[in-house]
Amino acid sequence: MTTPDADRRVAVVTGASAGIGAATARILAAQGFHVVCVARRKEPIEALAGEIGGTAFVADVTDADAVAALTDSLDRVDVLVNNAGGARGLEPVLEADFDNWRWMWEVNVLGTLRVTRALLPKLIDSGDGLIVTVTSIAAIETYDNGSGYTSAKHAQGALHRTLRGELLGKPVRLTEIAPGMVETEFSLNRFKGDRERADAVYKGVKPLVAEDIAEVIGFVASRPSHVNIDQIVIKPRDQASASRYNRT
Known part of the structure; x- marks a missing residue:
């Protein structure tokens, strides 16, 4: 991988x-981090890494060997x-896949x-580590x-919340970001490429976009080391809960 300057902070984004x-990688790069862009798809992360001066690392987080290789490279x-x-999918329990x-x-x-387990020793050794986990209002x-x-x-x-207690006294902060409706590839992937069904999720609602969430992650990363923002729930104005929307 491209080796950043020794004094330059490194952010890993899966x-x-x-x-x-991708939006988070851009925000963190603009803040001065050397960003390691991790994903299964090679071409988009190589393009992104080239754009922001970061590093692309092709890895599936479900693959233990790939995560070990990522860890060893850092x-x-x-x-x-x-x-x-x-x-994946949207079925009742009776029809669970x-x-x-x-x-x-x-x-x-x-x-x-x-x-997290693989990179935690390096985060602790940094003297001022930060773990941001993007969950969902579904959490x-x-x-x-x-x-x-x-x-x-x-x-x-x-x-993630358990780690907050286990790492108490260690130089690592933990923030959970729980987004509501965000228009990304999420629904398209959930419905296996069914564009019509995916588009219907956002019909009549002005959803958040990826940059809205990335800006908040950037804000968290820019806080001083003694400030721990435990959890942030972010929803569009048109969404009151996971199942309540104002559709026009």
Whole structure:
């Protein structure tokens, strides 16, 4: 990987190939971080890394060997943004798809665990580490037909919040960002490329965009080391809860 200046802080952003991850990489680079853009898709992260002067690292957070290789390639880590995740399907419990559930738990929960556990020693060694985990309002609420995703996000949130206590006294801050409706590739991926169904999610609502979330992550990263912002829930004005919207 490209080696940044020894004194330059390093931020690792997972799921950086598009959406919130890509927008966050741009924000952190503008703040002076050397950003390591991590994702499964090679071409978009190489383009992004070239744009922001960062480093692309192709890795799937569900692959232990890939995460180990990522860890070995890094001399230091000051910020970790756990952004990789996603949803598959939207079915009631009675019709639950076990493959979808396994994938959602593997990427959202075990993926976050795998990356965080691997990079935590470097974050502690930095003397001023920060872990930002992008969960969802689905980590706080439930909604009909969303049990696979909401259960995974609840577990991811519990993992992150548990670390807040376990790392007390260590030089690492932890912030959970829980977005509501954000128009990215999320719904398109959830519905396996069904554009019509994905577009219907946002119909009549002005959703957030990836940059809205990235700007907040940038704000968190710019706080002084004694300030820990535990949790931020971000929803568009047109959204009151996971299942209540103002549609025009």
